[in-house]
Amino acid sequence: MRGHAHVRSDPVYVAKAQLFRVLGHPVRVRILELLVDGERSVGDLQVRLDLDSSGTSQHLAALRQLGILESRREGTSTYYRLKDPRVSQLLAVAKQILASVLSDSQALLGDLTQPPAAP
Amino acid sequence: MRGHAHVRSDPVYVAKAQLFRVLGHPVRVRILELLVDGERSVGDLQVRLDLDSSGTSQHLAALRQLGILESRREGTSTYYRLKDPRVSQLLAVAKQILASVLSDSQALLGDLTQPPAAP
DNA sequence: TAAGAAACTTAGAAGTTAATGAGATATGAT
DNA sequence: ATCATATCTCATTAACTTCTAAGTTTCTTA
Numbered sequence: 576m577r578g579h580a581h582v583r584s585d586p587v588y589v590a591k592a593q594l595f596r597v598l599g600h601p602v603r604v605r606i607l608e609l610l611v612d613g614e615r616s617v618g619d620l621q622v623r624l625d626l627d628s629s630g631t632s633q634h635l636a637a638l639r640q641l642g643i644l645e646s647r648r649e650g651t652s653t654y655y656r657l658k659d660p661r662v663s664q665l666l667a668v669a670k671q672i673l674a675s676v677l678s679d680s681q682a683l684l685g686d687l688t689q690p691p692a693a694p
Numbered sequence: 695m696r697g698h699a700h701v702r703s704d705p706v707y708v709a710k711a712q713l714f715r716v717l718g719h720p721v722r723v724r725i726l727e728l729l730v731d732g733e734r735s736v737g738d739l740q741v742r743l744d745l746d747s748s749g750t751s752q753h754l755a756a757l758r759q760l761g762i763l764e765s766r767r768e769g770t771s772t773y774y775r776l777k778d779p780r781v782s783q784l785l786a787v788a789k790q791i792l793a794s795v796l797s798d799s800q801a802l803l804g805d806l807t808q809p810p811a812a813p
Numbered sequence: 814t815a816a817g818a819a820a821c822t823t824a825g826a827a828g829t830t831a832a833t834g835a836g837a838t839a840t841g842a843t
Numbered sequence: 844a845t846c847a848t849a850t851c852t853c854a855t856t857a858a859c860t861t862c863t864a865a866g867t868t869t870c871t872t873a
Contacts, residue, residue, distance in 0.1 A: 582743050583832095588720035590796075594788055596718025600861085601707035604714070617820060624701050630862075632821050642795035651819045651870050659794050665787045669713055672780050676761040677709075679777075719831080736850060749832070751851050770840045770849045 597641045602626065602634045604666070610644070611663045614656040716760045721745065721753045723785070729763070730782045733775040 582588050598604060602624060609615055609623060621631040635655060638644045645658045657663070701707050717723060721743060728734055728742060740750040754774060757763045764777045776782070 582724045582745070583720050585720065588724050590792060591723045591785075591788060592718050592720040594718075594792055594795075595714045595723070599711050599713075599715025599718045601704065601711040602701050604710045605701045605707050618818095621820095626701070627863085628820060629822085629864080633861085636821080642798060643791065648820095648870090651817095653820060658798075659791055661787055661791050661794075665784065665791065666710075668780055668784045668787060669710060672762065672778055672784060673709060673713055675778050675780075676713075679761060715830095737848090740849095746833085747850060748834080748852085752831085755851080767840090767850095770847095772850065 594641065597637050598665075600634065600637075602630070603638055606634060606638065607643075607657070607662060607666060610655060610657050611666065614654045616652045616654050618652060620655070713760065716756050717784075719753065719756075721749070722757055725753060725757065726762075726776070726781060726785060729774060729776050730785065733773045735771040735773050737771060739774070 580586070598607070605624060606620060609620060617628070617631060617635065620635070621628055624631060626634075635644070639646065639655075643658055643662055644655050646653050646655045648654075699705070717726070724743060725739060728739060736747075736750060736754065739754070740747060743750060745753075754763065758765065758774075762777055762781055763774050765772050765774045767773075
């Protein structure tokens with residue numbers, strides 16, 4: 576059996592949290608979504624994100640360091656792609672959860688506006 | 695067509711990032727894993743997390759505000775559970791991604807230690 | 814080899830999140 | 844009512860992340 580470090584410093588939970596934490600930025604989520612469709616150059620991403628080269632590189636570096644991206648260089652451009660297709664799955668599940676969370680709050684908002692009719 | 699706000703402030707990407715960001719803490723990941731097995735009281739979670747009541751409440755509040763937890767009160771205790779079973783799925787996919795990321799870095803470590811044999 | 818384009822790095826300021834400790838509130842039992 | 848227990852909130856401070864701007868490296872082509 577594994578000894579149990581305090582959760583806050585247990586490497587297993589720290590690693591899992593790290594994965595989510597790195598995904599926890601709008602630009603990085605968008606980068607991953609763009610890469611779901613296939614490989615893209617930094618310049619291409621930069622244009623689509625409407626971001627400067629410094630910001631683009633920094634966000635790509637965070638994802639690369641996490642180990643979920645691969646890159647290849649071609650001339651002066653660098654192309655990035657997803658290393659693991661399950662990242663697409665993760666994004667898809669997240670989207671579903673978000674949709675249900677949002678529809679719940681929509682429903683709540685509706686209930687507050689017009690109370691339920693009698694059955 | 696939807697007008698395109700800058701990604702950093704586009705509500706769609708901000709919301710998706712927010713979901714991941716809230717999951718991005720070791721204690722919150724552990725809380726969700728515990729709740730995958732079913733409802734639990736705050737006190738029970740607190741003991742298993744080896745955390746004080748303030749910390750436990752604050753992390754539960756973050757998950758509750760995100761909209762992925764539900765709670766009911768019974769006497770002096772409050773019981774929390776997952777609102778959406780897809781959260782379990784999200785954790786499972788994350789675990790798979792992590793396993794493949796880790797095995798890649800293990801392999802790399804091995805390659806550095808003993809270079810590949812000739813074919 | 815000088816100029817230009819593409820990507821990356823670094824450093825510091827600004828902004829955000831987490832940990833801690835003290836205190837508030839709610840429920841049930843005496 | 845008083846007390847004990849469970850949970851939650853708030854304020855402060857410490858730790859971390861993000862943004863911006865400037866500068867570096869790498870590669871290509873004139």
